[in-house]
Amino acid sequence: MTLTEEHRSTRQLRRLNTPDPAARSRGGQRFLLTGLALASAYSLFPVWWLIVAATKNRTALYQSNGLWFSGMHLWQNIRQVFTYDHGIFLRWTANSLLYAGIGSLGGTLIALATGYGLARFDFPGRSTVFACVIGSFLIPIALLTLPLYLMFSTIGLVDTPWAMLIPCLINPFSVYLAKVYTEATIPFELLEAARLDGAGELRIFLSIVLRMMTTGAATVFLLAFVNTWNAFFLPLTVLRGENNWTLTIGLYNWTGKRLESGVDLTGLVLTGALLSIVPMAVMMIAMRRYWRTGVTLGALK
Numbered sequence: 227m228t229l230t231e232e233h234r235s236t237r238q239l240r241r242l243n244t245p246d247p248a249a250r251s252r253g254g255q256r257f258l259l260t261g262l263a264l265a266s267a268y269s270l271f272p273v274w275w276l277i278v279a280a281t282k283n284r285t286a287l288y289q290s291n292g293l294w295f296s297g298m299h300l301w302q303n304i305r306q307v308f309t310y311d312h313g314i315f316l317r318w319t320a321n322s323l324l325y326a327g328i329g330s331l332g333g334t335l336i337a338l339a340t341g342y343g344l345a346r347f348d349f350p351g352r353s354t355v356f357a358c359v360i361g362s363f364l365i366p367i368a369l370l371t372l373p374l375y376l377m378f379s380t381i382g383l384v385d386t387p388w389a390m391l392i393p394c395l396i397n398p399f400s401v402y403l404a405k406v407y408t409e410a411t412i413p414f415e416l417l418e419a420a421r422l423d424g425a426g427e428l429r430i431f432l433s434i435v436l437r438m439m440t441t442g443a444a445t446v447f448l449l450a451f452v453n454t455w456n457a458f459f460l461p462l463t464v465l466r467g468e469n470n471w472t473l474t475i476g477l478y479n480w481t482g483k484r485l486e487s488g489v490d491l492t493g494l495v496l497t498g499a500l501l502s503i504v505p506m507a508v509m510m511i512a513m514r515r516y517w518r519t520g521v522t523l524g525a526l527k
Contacts, residue, residue, distance in 0.1 A: 273503075274293070275292060276499060276503075277500060278293060278294060279496045280300055280303060280497045281295055281299060281300045282295075282299060282493070283302075283493065284490065286299075287492065287496075300497070303497040304501070306494060306497075307497050307498050314468065314469075314476065318472060318475075319501075319502075319505075321387075321471060321472055321473075322455055322472045322473045323505065325387065325390040325391060326394075326450075326451045326455040327451070328391060329394025329395060330451040330454055331447065333395045333397050334400065334443055334447040334450060336395055336396070337400035337401045337403070337404045337446055338435075338436065338439060338443055338446070339431065340401045340404065340405075341401050341403070341404025341406075342431060342439075344359075344405045345405045345406075345409045346417060359398045359401050360398075362398040363399040363401075367393075367459070368459050370393075371459050371460050374389075374393060378464055383464075385464070385470055387470065389464035390460070390461060390472075393460060394450065394454050399449075403442065403446050403449075408435070411438055411439065412435055412438060416434065420434055443516075444513045447513070448509060448513050451509055452506060452509075455472075455473075455502075456474060457474065458478070462475055462478075473498070473502045474502075477498050477499060480494055480495050480498070
């Protein structure tokens with residue numbers, strides 16, 4: 227065997243022993259798809275169980291398969307949820323929408339203004355302020371609930387909507403997100419051009435900055451909305467009368483009635499929990515177009 231033939235044979239052996247890049251890529255894709263499928267199943271399993279449970283009456287809820295349907299009583303359950311205790315569920319829904327909607331909207335505006343100021347204005351102590359923001363959103367809200375209750379009790383705001391709205395207006399994590407998004411989307415040159423044209427700082431913020439931060443504002447608002455909608459410890463502490471309760475506290479109270487008075491409201495709790503998902507799903511769908519607009523704008527730039 228000549229030297230050339232020996233080299234050719236060696237290259238062929240290496241080619242045979244070397245894994246195909248395309249096959250390796252397909253294997254990685256299969257592994258990724260399998261992981262995503264398992265994660266999706268893990269995330270959707272509770273929702274599926276909740277949907278199935280909300281369609282059953284009390285007997286089927288305890289005696290049938292928990293993962294499959296046994297009769298269709300969804301509309302009867304929904305009607306019972308809306309009519310039980312003179313329709314208190316609708317009052318709780320309105321309260322949750324008020325706290326989550328108004329509080330998140332006000333908190334988003336404050337966060338955007340604060341984040342914009344930290345990102346595009348140079349003032350003494352800016353680094354210290356930003357460090358305080360970073361440190362404050364690392365503190366769990368449960369640790370702040372008791373001080374908030376004592377403060378609201380002193381000024382007479384316990385068991386009022388303000389006890390829920392005021393904490394929603396201040397969200398350090400939203401400030402951090404707004405600052406990061408401002409640094410990525412608002413150039414200094416644009417602000418200087420607006421100032422040279424005679425625009426004031428308030429007009430620049432309202433007319434230019436807010437319009438360019440639509441995607442970031444939608445993200446901040448949605449995160450704040452979901453956080454307030456699902457809040458439990460704070461409303462449990464600062465809200466006493468059931469007319470001011472949120473959906474979370476109301477459903478929790480229905481769950482406890484089985485132990486207090488022997489009344490089993492498990493079916494109503496499960497149906498109410500299913501209905502409580504609807505506003506968040508609607509909010510996600512409504513905000514989707516703002517994210518799509520922001521992604522398209524970034525691609526065009």
